[in-house]
Amino acid sequence: MAKIKGAIVIDREHCKGCELCVTACPTDVIRMEKTVNGKGYHFAYMENPDACTGCANCAVVCPDGVITVYRKKIEEL
Template sequence: MGRIVLNRDRCKACYLCMDACPNKVLEADTTVNALGYYPVKVNSEKQCVGCAMCAKVCPDIAIEKVYR
């Protein structure tokens, strides 16, 4: 059981986190953020394990905290 704290207005939609996530918990949002990108969002139906891989690969530090 894990949880990420995502700042959606920092995301620039490179989606590197989506590739890194082992459970494919992250997906693209359908509404734009303050920067004009479609940021990632957490798919609540899938289970985050709190491995923090998404936070490690995020170049924009949009994933600020990971809890497990």
């Protein structure tokens, strides 16, 4: 049986910390970092990477286009 596994890469320096990706994520992958980036914004990161399905919902609603999404089909043995 195959499983879909995803991952996102966040351009931390261009993230403005609006948290819309957190709301948009159906599998509760994303959280906001406690530290801030160069512009003083808390930026998004993958808190639960294993739950990511690569659905790209976060990237679709990101106003600043800082999220890149990857997805891989993994064959389970």
